[in-house]
Amino acid sequence: MRAAKHTDDPRMNHLLAALPGDEFDRLKTDLEPVSLALGKVIYESGEQLEYIYFPTTAIISLLYIMENGSTAEIGMAGNDGLVGIALFMGGSTTPNRAVVQSAGNAFRLRSKALLDEFQKSGEFHDILLRYTQYLMTQISQTAACNRLHSVEQRLCRWLLNTHDLLQTNKLIMTHDLIANMLGVRREGVSIAAGNLQREELIKYVRGTITIFDRKGLESITCECYKVVKEEYDRLLGKYISKNS
Amino acid sequence: MTETTGSDDPIYNRLLAALPAGEYRRLLPDLEQTPLTYGESLYDPGDAIAYVYFPNSGIVSLLAAAQDEAMLEVGIVGREGMIGIAAFLGVKTSSSRAVVQGHGFALRMKTAAFLAECRKSEMLSRLLKRFTQSLFAQISQSAVCYRFHPAEDRLARWLMMTFDRMDTNEIYLTQEFLSNMLGVRREAVNKSAVILQQQELISYSRGNITITNREGLETKACRCYAVIKTEEKSFPVK
Numbered sequence: 001m002r003a004a005k006h007t008d009d010p011r012m013n014h015l016l017a018a019l020p021g022d023e024f025d026r027l028k029t030d031l032e033p034v035s036l037a038l039g040k041v042i043y044e045s046g047e048q049l050e051y052i053y054f055p056t057t058a059i060i061s062l063l064y065i066m067e068n069g070s071t072a073e074i075g076m077a078g079n080d081g082l083v084g085i086a087l088f089m090g091g092s093t094t095p096n097r098a099v100v101q102s103a104g105n106a107f108r109l110r111s112k113a114l115l116d117e118f119q120k121s122g123e124f125h126d127i128l129l130r131y132t133q134y135l136m137t138q139i140s141q142t143a144a145c146n147r148l149h150s151v152e153q154r155l156c157r158w159l160l161n162t163h164d165l166l167q168t169n170k171l172i173m174t175h176d177l178i179a180n181m182l183g184v185r186r187e188g189v190s191i192a193a194g195n196l197q198r199e200e201l202i203k204y205v206r207g208t209i210t211i212f213d214r215k216g217l218e219s220i221t222c223e224c225y226k227v228v229k230e231e232y233d234r235l236l237g238k239y240i241s242k243n244s
Numbered sequence: 245m246t247e248t249t250g251s252d253d254p255i256y257n258r259l260l261a262a263l264p265a266g267e268y269r270r271l272l273p274d275l276e277q278t279p280l281t282y283g284e285s286l287y288d289p290g291d292a293i294a295y296v297y298f299p300n301s302g303i304v305s306l307l308a309a310a311q312d313e314a315m316l317e318v319g320i321v322g323r324e325g326m327i328g329i330a331a332f333l334g335v336k337t338s339s340s341r342a343v344v345q346g347h348g349f350a351l352r353m354k355t356a357a358f359l360a361e362c363r364k365s366e367m368l369s370r371l372l373k374r375f376t377q378s379l380f381a382q383i384s385q386s387a388v389c390y391r392f393h394p395a396e397d398r399l400a401r402w403l404m405m406t407f408d409r410m411d412t413n414e415i416y417l418t419q420e421f422l423s424n425m426l427g428v429r430r431e432a433v434n435k436s437a438v439i440l441q442q443q444e445l446i447s448y449s450r451g452n453i454t455i456t457n458r459e460g461l462e463t464k465a466c467r468c469y470a471v472i473k474t475e476e477k478s479f480p481v482k
Contacts, residue, residue: 141309
């Protein structure tokens with residue numbers, strides 16, 4: 001596959017931005033810019049990973065595929081994170097599918113370059129491990145959220161998470177895509193989105209969701225949104241804020 | 245109450261058992277035996293992770309914050325793993341609750357000594373990374389299991405995972421406890437248990453659950469059980 005190029009600064013990704021200068025300089029030449037189209041599969045469940053991805057403007061979803069083909073999102077990463085922890089945790093395959101949920105750019109790093117730097121046990125190493133802990137919290141919270149919270153609350157949480165990772169109020173999304181993320185039927189998403197639209201929090205026209213009232217979404221969503229946000233700040237805040 | 249373990253004591257914990265003899269001997273002075281008492285909380289959210297625990301027997305549930313102070317189980321760890329993986333990942337305080345769900349014994353180690361050893365022992369660090377991956381898979385599986393599978397199938401999976409980790413065919417559990425484990429109301433726990441009992445897979449009375457048909461229970465369990473088990477088996481134990 002030939003990957004499209006872009007000219008983003010790798011430091012638009014918060015984890016790369018958090019690296020000390022010498023560590024970043026060592027990685028810099030190995031960071032390959034790639035543009036990712038909506039729906040592109042980064043890797044399949046069970047597949048051997050070759051690259052780790054650091055999104056700058058793209059959002060990548062970790063989707064779980066059930067044996068009957070149903071899917072549900074267990075986590076997402078944008079400019080706040082990375083995709084491919086299996087590479088440095090020594091598993092090299094992963095039990096989930098990673099798919100581009102919002103088109104945009106990323107940098108990818110080959111397994112060898114990743115491990116060379118990871119094994120130096122500097123801040124790159126520490127940040128990657130802490131991010132792993134954060135992702136576990138995110139997935140744990142999604143488990144609880146899937147069990148306990150309404151489709152409408154989960155939709156709000158998902159829109160807020162997506163909005164946090166994008167630099168725009170307009171999200172290119174179909175109800176089908178959201179249904180696959182939330183693990184519900186499309187009609188369920190349509191009803192929930194209809195409610196949010198009547199309350200003038202969002203507007204949905206032909207595959208574009210515009211967010212009008214973030215505060216309103218925050219007041220409807222479950223506490224899971226805040227729990228996961230606070231965990232990110234707690235685990236990674238000291239690295240991120242230092243350099244920004 | 246606690247005592248340092250001797251080098252002749254059998255090690256059932258699979259992570260410790262997988263260490264080369266020399267590395268295990270180096271850990272010994274820092275390992276102390278501690279009972280795991282049913283219902284005891286090893287960490288609560290926000291607690292400093294003072295110790296990490298390697299269960300030799302017994303089971304510990306990992307719970308995520310749910311709502312109104314309620315917690316929901318997202319993972320189970322027994323002798324195949326370690327409690328306190330956040331410390332290994334570089335975090336000083338726990339974000340989840342870890343509560344003993346089946347009594348037994350663990351070898352525990354002060355976090356500082358543990359981290360020092362992780363820096364020295366490449367094998368320990370490699371095993372823990374693999375265990376993190378396996379726990380990660382288990383938690384991911386929980387996320388979809390809660391979304392898609394009926395309560396009685398989840399109960400069957402949960403019982404299978406529990407019995408796999410305990411050397412017994414009988415466990416004691418309150419409905420309230422199971423209700424937190426499965427994320428359903430007590431009435432639904434009761435209903436699920438009755439279904440499994442009617443199918444003669446378990447017998448259930450006053451909180452005592454006895455497994456009467458293991459194969460049947462395994463068939464009843466949702467596929468998550470097999471997926472998690474396969475992941476655990478893929479561990480490079482030696």
